[in-house]
Amino acid sequence: MNSRAENFYAVWRERCRAVNALRDGGSVPPEKLLQAVWQHQRLQRDRLKTADGRSLRVLHPGFVSVEGGPDFRGAVLQFENDKPVSGDVEIDLQSSGWRAHGHDKNPNFKNVILHVIWEALGKIETVPFVLALKYQLDAPVAELALALENEAGLPEALRGQCSSPLRELNEVQLAEILRAAAKVRFENKAKAMLARAKHSGWEAALWENLFRALGYKHNVWPMQNLAETKPRWMRNAASAFEIQARLLGVSGLLPEDLTRAQKSSDTFLRRAWDCWWRDRDEFSDCTLLRTVWKFHGLRPANHPQRRLALAAHWLTSDDLVSQIEDWIADDISDQKLLSSLHKIFHVERDDFWSWHWTFKSARLVKPQPLLGAARMTDLAVNVVLPWLWIRGACARSPGGSEKLQGEVERRFLAWPAAEDNSVLKLARQRLLGTARARVLKGAAAQQGLMQIVRDFCEHSNAVCADCRFPELVRGWRASAAI
Ligand code: SF4
Secondary structure (H helix, E strand, O other): OOOOOOOHHHHHHHHHHHHHHHHOEOOEOOHHHHHHHHHOOOEOHHHOEOOOOOEEEEEEOOEEOOOOOOOEEEEEEEEOOOOOEEEEEEEOOOOOHHHHOOHHHOHHHOOEEEEEEOOOOOOOOOOOEEEEOOOOEOOOHHHHHHHHOOOOOOOHHHOOOOHHHHHOOOHHHHHHHHHHHHHHHHHHHHHHHHHHHHHHOHHHHHHHHHHHHHOOOOOHHHHHHHHHOHHHHOOOOOOHHHHHHHHHHHHOOOOOOOOOOOHHHHHHHHHHHHHHHHHOOOOHHHOOOHHHOOOOOOOHHHOHHHHHHHHHHHHHOOOHHHHHHHHHHOOOOHHHHHHHHHHHHOOOOOOOOOOOOOOOOOOOOOOOOOOOHHHHHHHHHHHHHHHHHHHHHOOOOHHHHHHHHHHHHHHHHHOOOOOOOHHHHHHHHHHHOOOOHHHOOOHHHHHHHHHHHHHOHHHOOOOOOOOOHHHHHHHHHHHHHO
16 A cells, blocks of 8 residues: 555645645644544643642543533543542643633533643643643644544543453343443333332323433423423313413413514413413412523424424323323334324424524424424333323233233333433443444334443543443453353
């Protein structure tokens, strides 16, 4: 094979990229490159010094944060000979960025233990500690720009300690471990539903979990609260619009002011206020404050106001529960699982929300569904299937319940993969050593991997301290080979 010097394409690339890497900030490399340098630890690691002269050992650089806040989460660092500490790392070009970007006042940055910058100029903040990279790189910056340009994902050395035993498994063995972990997760969810059902009945447990699922991870609790007060705000509400107006009112999400810019939104708001005006005193003791909702990082399509509209349509249908029961009794092929359940939860059209992401957004050119296939998969694996399964387990006739539970399990294991997310992305790279989403063949495999993260990674740290999972995998593989 030709060396790089002989390969004219490599020479072109080298010239262009090296120049580009430095063009953004004159002699200062772009922040993205500093992040890559930190992630791949292209540093003189055995002689790192902070700006105030302390020696620094990076036991783990942490994981790229994908949800805002500091650039790297969960790094493990040792300053001087002190005990290693775990915390976050923020990367900026200059130390002044710490205050200029408001990190000093932002609670999301309170766990930052190291501020990585390009060059220490002027007054340096000492808390958190500062590491200037300019004179501590392991190669010239232009060379690093080239080397790191296409480095996606986690460097080999930063994979978890279980990555090697997991990669020694064959496909069937790996699937077996993931399936076993997925079943644990599934049964835990089902048992939590049983606990709720004992208190408030099966239907209430289903609605609570549907609402929770509509809250995604940021708004689970306000959604749960709304579901708990459902018997009150549903009383005498007839149409989907009336339920929507009540839900918006009780949730604290009905805007007080008209937009004055979107005519259709203002028409909707006037109608909603006409309903809520009459009701609000009656529900004042169960009305939530708007401040309990989180909007940061939400896609407009997932705004809780839109999710409440979807719930209002489900609540208008008298027979959602019986449709779910019929669905599990029907003979449905693996290929039609998703579409057949989607038909039950799909809302044909909402006069306002099919055409708007939020009250402030302009009318859409094409109507957009209130529930996409990806969200349907989340509802299926997190709510509908566990609910059917645990109801089956509690059914009176033992033969019938086993058959029902067996069918629910079959559907769970056959369910197509859900949308990828940041937890899965990191877990695939860290545990399975691959960025490829397709390595997880269905929703159950994804759920299994998330359960392993919860059971092991969340009880350890970035360097896998005291994690028993690698040894368990090795032992399991050895016993399977006997
Ligand atoms: S903490 Fe355990 S399960 Fe997580 S990556 Fe490390 S070895 Fe694997």
